[in-house]
Amino acid sequence: MNEFELIQNYFNWPLSDPTIELGIGDDAGIFDLDSGYQLVTTTDTLSEGVHFFKDTTPEDIAYKSLAVNLSDIAAMGATAKYFTLAITLPKLDENWLEHFSKSLKKASKKYNVSLIGGDTTRGALNITITMMGIVEKSKAIKRSGAMNGDNIYVSGDIGDAALCLKKINEAEKPHKAEMLRLNKPIPRLELGIAINGIASSCVDISDGLEQDLSHIIKASRVGAMIDVQKLPLSQSMANYIADNDDWSLVVCGGDDYELCFTAPESLHSEIMKIAKICKIRVTKIGVINDSKKLKIKGYDGHSKSYQHF
Amino acid sequence: MNEFELIQNYFNWPLSDPTIELGIGDDAGIFDLDSGYQLVTTTDTLSEGVHFFKDTTPEDIAYKSLAVNLSDIAAMGATAKYFTLAITLPKLDENWLEHFSKSLKKASKKYNVSLIGGDTTRGALNITITMMGIVEKSKAIKRSGAMNGDNIYVSGDIGDAALCLKKINEAEKPHKAEMLRLNKPIPRLELGIAINGIASSCVDISDGLEQDLSHIIKASRVGAMIDVQKLPLSQSMANYIADNDDWSLVVCGGDDYELCFTAPESLHSEIMKIAKICKIRVTKIGVINDSKKLKIKGYDGHSKSYQHF
DSSP: OOHHHHHHHHHOOOOOOTTEEEOBTBSSEEEEOOTTEEEEEEEEEEEBTTTBOTTOOHHHHHHHHHHHHHHHHHHTTOEEEEEEEEEEESSOOHHHHHHHHHHHHHHHHHTTOEEEEEEEEESSOEEEEEEEEEEETTOOOOGGGOOTTOEEEEESOOSHHHHHHHHHHTTOOOOHHHHHHHHOOOOOHHHHHHTTTTOSEEEEOSSOHHHHHHHHHHHHTOEEEEEGGGSOOOHHHHHHHHHHOOOHHHHHOOOOOOEEEEEOGGGHHHHHHHHHHHTOOEEEEEEEESSSSEEEETOOOOOOOOOOO | OOHHHHHHHHTOOOOOOTTEEEOBTBSSEEEEOOTTEEEEEEEEEEEBTTTBOTTOOHHHHHHHHHHHHHHHHHHTTOEEEEEEEEEEESSOOHHHHHHHHHHHHHHHHHTTOEEEEEEEEESSOEEEEEEEEEEETTOOOOGGGOOTTOEEEEESOOSHHHHHHHHHHTTOOOOHHHHHHHHOOOOOHHHHHHTTTTOSEEEEOSSOHHHHHHHHHHHHTOEEEEEGGGSOOOHHHHHHHHHHOOOHHHHHOOOOOOEEEEEOGGGHHHHHHHHHHHTOOEEEEEEEESSSSEEEETOOOOOOOOOOO
8 A cells, every 4th residue: 555545545524614625646635715714723633652651552642643633623712624644654455444444534523623634654663743733813811911910721630641551551450531631631722712702821731731831931021820629620539649748739730621721800700601611610720910920829840841851 | 951942042943934833832833725736744753763864863854755756746736835843753863853943943944844732752762743835726737637547757877775775774874865765855846836837746765666566556447568778867876776787776765856757759859948947957758658567678677665564
């Protein structure tokens, strides 16, 4: 099978989005953009041994590759639309590809995004997706808009993916529900769009709350005070903390793909309403100040947030 | 150094394109698209041991990663504009990164494209660039437009990258000029834009003329007859063929990144004029017919075009 056949067989599923003039199968994909909109583009790689284990299923790899990119689009308050897939495989394993492509197709249908281009290469397993979304001109939620006095919020519960990873690394079997938090993160697209126009800044928590909130602070030239006692915890995490008095997984654990965002206190009830509509827990965890520093009340550990190198 | 610092240090150079609202440093890049235009998107990966050798310099890897993507945009007759970079590195080698980023910056300046997003990951060396270009609505040159009777053209000389690779694999030292053909392919952006509105179909030769022309034939539901005696050869290649009576490198050799395109005979003189203006050799190598097959006069070898697996 050559690359062309591989793409035809596994990745050339029909697309229904009328803005796409040309999908997979030419030198490049082509799509339209309505006037008054901007294109929002992000890229994320999943690499074996770093983002997933040798025994992670192709279904989970496909889903997560898409989800982590969707999460970036969610953090911009944009609507995800198109993506390209660059996949590097050690060998042509048709069974693996079959499962990978089925899962990718299912996830792309679920999140209403279209695969418009791709490349396949031989080498160590590596999946890079580039996701494109659209947003009304000048309406994207940047990291740089947080203001002194704004509340700081996070969606969902945090730290569970890190807890699951810790269990695996310590040869303890995680519960199924915990594995889902690691392998099947839910991109908060609906929430991202709902807080567009309300949130002053937003980031998705991929490398750990402490590191990702620091990006907001730096970009916005502000400081922040958060309180570990206010961080939203799952029951598993609450148990873990009660047993170990260790907040580092919640404060620094990566792979949550929840949104961390800021908004003025005057919009607090609006945000709680949105959370209800989106059926997502949204928790106020602290306040932006002008200190230029991130202070975490109740946590005196050094940064253990995920470092790529 | 964390990922954020790595990107700040090596990839966050100033951008001058006024259509970019947000470059590297947020969850995603943002840009505008003028109305009446479409976005053209392609992605290509370079992987160590497949697309380059262990001793290939970071400068050459950076240049080629960009060039192969630009070549796809050229083949669509589009104008290259924005790109994202996903780079997977075995370790944090600041010297390597310094050279890689300098070369990428230089090449992106040369071809007038802007880096608007990126991701860095640890793992086997792997570089994926996603390139976005713009084209007037419905004006992109697709693979599917070739018509019975159209002439077939290629730009430049072909087969030289394959000849260079063959020498390296046989432990023969290639000339500097030959190494350039392998490591520094020139994306035919100017030519691609110039033949937009004239060419009926176009593809870039990345996997070998025989395979890439076959894509045009298949997409256009036509056939083709080309003649090896008409293929444009460098002096090195002419010598090699005279000595070895082996046309396979020219017919099937990959990595040329020249354009192969079709156009009606009535536009032949127009095309020769364009070639002169672009200062690129453009050669008529055959004619499209309705046979649904590719016949290569003077070449009876089986396909040896590059197979990704």
